[in-house]
Amino acid sequence: MVDAEHLQARIDSLVDRTQRLHRMTAHLSTATSYEDVSRIVVEEGAEALGAQTGALWRVDPAAGLTMLHAKGYPESALSRVAKIPLAPGIPVSDAVLTGEPVWLSSLADYEQRYPDSAARTRSMAAPPAYSTAALPVTYQGNAVGVIALTFEGDRPFDADDQMFLMFLALHCAQGFERARVMTEMRVNAVIAEERATFKVRAGAVLASSxxxxxxxxxxxxxxxxxxxxxxxxxxxxxxxxxxxxxxxxxxxxxxxxxxxxxxxxxxxxxxxxxxxxxxxxxxxxxxxxxxxxxxxxxxxxxxxxxxxxxxxxxxxxxxxxxxxxxxxxxxxxxxxxxxxxxxxxxxxxxxxxxxxxxxxxxxxxxxEQATAAVRMRDEFLLVAGHELRTPLAAMMLHHQVLVALPLDTPISKVHDRGAKLVKQGERLSRLIDELLDVSRITAGKLTLERRELDLEDLVRDVCTRTAETAERAGSTINLDLAHVAGSWDRERLDQVITNLLSNAIKYGKGSPIEVKLSRQGDTAVLAVSDRGIGISPEDQTRVFQRFERAVSPRKFGGLGLGLWIVRQLVVAHGGTITVESALGVGSTFTVTLPLH
CATH class of the missing domain: 3.30.450.40 (GAF domain)
Structure with a gap:
C-alpha cells in the first residue's frame, strides 16, 4: 500500500512538473528579454520543486555573474548577491567554470565543500540553505547563465529532481537565445533607423553650404x-x-x-x-x-x-x-x-x-576656384583695358600732333615725334603678344623651334638693345658672360631675357644691373640681379602666377603676365626659374636650361 501511494505521488509530481514545463515553454515562446526569461524560469522552477529561494544570473566573462531575477531573498540580501565574481569557491561560479551542476544535499554538505560561501550566506541573514542546486545554463557549449535553487531541510536530489532541473536549464538556454536574437533584431532595427536618419540629415547638411x-x-x-x-x-x-x-x-x-x-x-x-x-x-x-x-x-x-x-x-x-x-x-x-x-x-x-x-x-x-577665377578675370580685364588704352591714347596723340605740324617743320622734329609714336606701337604690340602667349599656353599650343644657339651672343644682343632704356632709368648693365651654346628656341629665350631685364630696370630704382651667364655641367645658368625694391617672402612664389604682381599696379604698369609667361617658356625648355630677394635689398632671378 505504501509503495502504491509513493508511486502515485511520484506520478502526480511528474505530471505536475511536465505540465509546468509545457506551460513554461509556452510562456518562454513569448518572452522577448533576458529578464522575462529569468522571471519565468525562476518562478516556475521554484514552485515546481518547492524551493525556498531561487535566482538566475547571466554570465559576463569580464564582469562576472549579474543577477537577472530572484525569488525568496530578503531585500537586505539582494544587493549582496546581485553581482558575484566568477571565481572558484562559490557554488554558482563553480557550476559555470566547470560546466557541471553542483548538488549540495544538506547544510553539512554545503559547509564542508563551501565553508566561506556558507559563512557569507549566514552573515546576510538569508534563510538557511540546507540544500542547494546550481546548474549552468549553456548554449552551444558556452555558459550563458546559471540558475540556483535552495531548499529548507535535506534534499538528496534524486533522478527526477536532476532531470527536471536539467530540463529547466535547457529551456532557459533556449529562451536566452531567443531573447538574444530578439534583442539583437530590435537593436539592429533601431541602429538601421538611426543610420538612415543620419545619412539623410547628413546629406542635407553637406549640401547646405x-x-x-x-x-x-x-x-x-x-x-x-x-x-x-x-x-x-x-x-x-x-x-x-x-x-x-x-x-x-x-x-x-x-x-x-x-x-x-x-x-x-x-x-x-x-x-x-x-x-x-x-x-x-x-x-x-x-x-x-x-x-x-x-x-x-x-x-x-x-x-x-x-x-x-x-x-x-x-x-x-x-x-x-x-x-x-x-x-x-x-x-x-x-x-x-x-x-x-x-x-x-x-x-x-x-x-x-x-x-x-x-x-x-x-x-x-x-x-572657390571659379569665384577666384571670375574675380581675377574681372581685375585683369580692368587692368588690361587700362594698359591697352595707355599706349593707344599716346599713339593717337602723337598722330594728331604729326598731322597738325606745319609743312615747314624741321624733319628732326617730325622724326622725333614719329619715333615716339612707333615706341608706343611697340609697347602695344608687346601687350598684345603677351595676351596671345597666354592663350597659346593655356590651350597647350605653345611650340618651340629649337636650333643650335650661342646663348652668350643672345644675352649680349638683348642687353645692348635695352641699354638705352636702362640708361634713361639711371641704371647700367654689367655683364659677366661665359660662352655657352645649346639647342633652344631663340625667339622665346629672347622673350625670357628681355622680360627679366625689363623688370630689373623697372624695379631697380636706378641701381646697377648684373647679368651673369655660366655653364654648370650640361646646364646653362643665367642670373639677372638688381638692387631695387625687392620682393617680400610671401610674394616670391606668387609672382610667377598668372595675373599676379608683388607691387601696386597703380605705381607700376603691366598685365601681371610677364613672369608667368617666362616661367612657362623656361619650363617648356625643361628648365627652372627661381628668385632670391629681400625687401629694400634687391632681387636675383636665376634661370637654368639644359643644353639639349
Whole structure:
C-alpha cells in the first residue's frame, strides 16, 4: 500500500512538473528579454520543486555573474548577491567554470565543500540553505547563465529532481537565445533607423553650404549622439599637416577638454594606427573593441594612458575623406561607456558619409576656384583695358600732333615725334603678344623651334638693345658672360631675357644691373640681379602666377603676365626659374636650361 501511494505521488509530481514545463515553454515562446526569461524560469522552477529561494544570473566573462531575477531573498540580501565574481569557491561560479551542476544535499554538505560561501550566506541573514542546486545554463557549449535553487531541510536530489532541473536549464538556454536574437533584431532595427536618419540629415547638411569647414562641424555635431559619443574631423592643409576642424561630444563640456588633450598630446604623424595612418594610407580602420593593449600602444606616457582609460573608450572607427583618389582628411567616430560596438555595417555607412564629405569639399573648392577665377578675370580685364588704352591714347596723340605740324617743320622734329609714336606701337604690340602667349599656353599650343644657339651672343644682343632704356632709368648693365651654346628656341629665350631685364630696370630704382651667364655641367645658368625694391617672402612664389604682381599696379604698369609667361617658356625648355630677394635689398632671378 505504501509503495502504491509513493508511486502515485511520484506520478502526480511528474505530471505536475511536465505540465509546468509545457506551460513554461509556452510562456518562454513569448518572452522577448533576458529578464522575462529569468522571471519565468525562476518562478516556475521554484514552485515546481518547492524551493525556498531561487535566482538566475547571466554570465559576463569580464564582469562576472549579474543577477537577472530572484525569488525568496530578503531585500537586505539582494544587493549582496546581485553581482558575484566568477571565481572558484562559490557554488554558482563553480557550476559555470566547470560546466557541471553542483548538488549540495544538506547544510553539512554545503559547509564542508563551501565553508566561506556558507559563512557569507549566514552573515546576510538569508534563510538557511540546507540544500542547494546550481546548474549552468549553456548554449552551444558556452555558459550563458546559471540558475540556483535552495531548499529548507535535506534534499538528496534524486533522478527526477536532476532531470527536471536539467530540463529547466535547457529551456532557459533556449529562451536566452531567443531573447538574444530578439534583442539583437530590435537593436539592429533601431541602429538601421538611426543610420538612415543620419545619412539623410547628413546629406542635407553637406549640401547646405559651400563653407566646407562649417559643414563638417555641423556633420560632427549631427553624429553625436546618434551614431557616436565622440566625433572628430581632421583636414590636411596646404602644408601637408593635418588640422582638427571639428570635434563633438555628447557632453558639450568635454569638447574643449578634447581640444586641449589634442594640443597636449598631438598625434604622431608616423603612427601605425589611428588618424595619422588613415591620412597616410587612405584605408579605413575599425576597432569593434578598444582593448587595453590598443590604449597602451597609443599613449605617450603614463599620464596619457590614465586619461585614455578614464575616458572609457569602447569602440571606434576612422575613415578617410577623399577628393577623387587624394586623401584630404579623416573622420573619427568613438563609442564610450556601455554603448554598442561598431560593426562592418557601421563602417560602410561611415565610408559613404566620408565619400559625400569629400565630394562636398571638392565642390566647395571648385566654387572657390571659379569665384577666384571670375574675380581675377574681372581685375585683369580692368587692368588690361587700362594698359591697352595707355599706349593707344599716346599713339593717337602723337598722330594728331604729326598731322597738325606745319609743312615747314624741321624733319628732326617730325622724326622725333614719329619715333615716339612707333615706341608706343611697340609697347602695344608687346601687350598684345603677351595676351596671345597666354592663350597659346593655356590651350597647350605653345611650340618651340629649337636650333643650335650661342646663348652668350643672345644675352649680349638683348642687353645692348635695352641699354638705352636702362640708361634713361639711371641704371647700367654689367655683364659677366661665359660662352655657352645649346639647342633652344631663340625667339622665346629672347622673350625670357628681355622680360627679366625689363623688370630689373623697372624695379631697380636706378641701381646697377648684373647679368651673369655660366655653364654648370650640361646646364646653362643665367642670373639677372638688381638692387631695387625687392620682393617680400610671401610674394616670391606668387609672382610667377598668372595675373599676379608683388607691387601696386597703380605705381607700376603691366598685365601681371610677364613672369608667368617666362616661367612657362623656361619650363617648356625643361628648365627652372627661381628668385632670391629681400625687401629694400634687391632681387636675383636665376634661370637654368639644359643644353639639349
Amino acid at each position: 559651400l563653407d566646407y569647414e562649417e559643414t563638417l562641424r555641423n556633420v560632427a555635431a549631427l553624429a553625436v549622439p546618434r551614431i557616436a559619443d565622440w566625433c572628430g574631423v581632421e583636414l590636411v592643409g596646404p602644408d601637408g599637416k593635418s588640422k582638427q576642424v571639428a570635434v563633438a561630444h555628447v557632453d558639450p563640456a568635454k569638447v574643449e577638454y578634447a581640444r586641449e588633450l589634442a594640443l597636449r598630446y598631438p598625434p604622431d604623424p608616423d603612427a601605425a594606427t589611428g588618424v595619422p595612418n588613415v591620412l597616410r594610407t587612405g584605408v579605413s580602420e575599425l576597432y569593434p573593441q578598444i582593448r587595453e593593449e590598443l590604449l597602451a600602444a597609443g599613449a605617450k606616457d603614463a599620464e596619457h594612458l590614465r586619461i585614455l582609460r578614464e575616458l572609457g573608450l569602447r569602440s571606434a572607427m576612422v575613415v578617410p575623406i577623399k577628393d577623387r583618389e587624394k586623401v584630404v582628411g579623416a573622420i573619427s567616430f568613438i563609442m564610450s561607456g556601455d554603448h554598442r560596438e561598431y560593426t562592418a555595417a557601421d563602417l560602410a555607412m561611415a565610408e559613404q558619409l566620408a565619400q559625400r564629405a569629400g565630394a562636398a569639399i571638392a565642390n566647395a573648392m571648385l566654387y
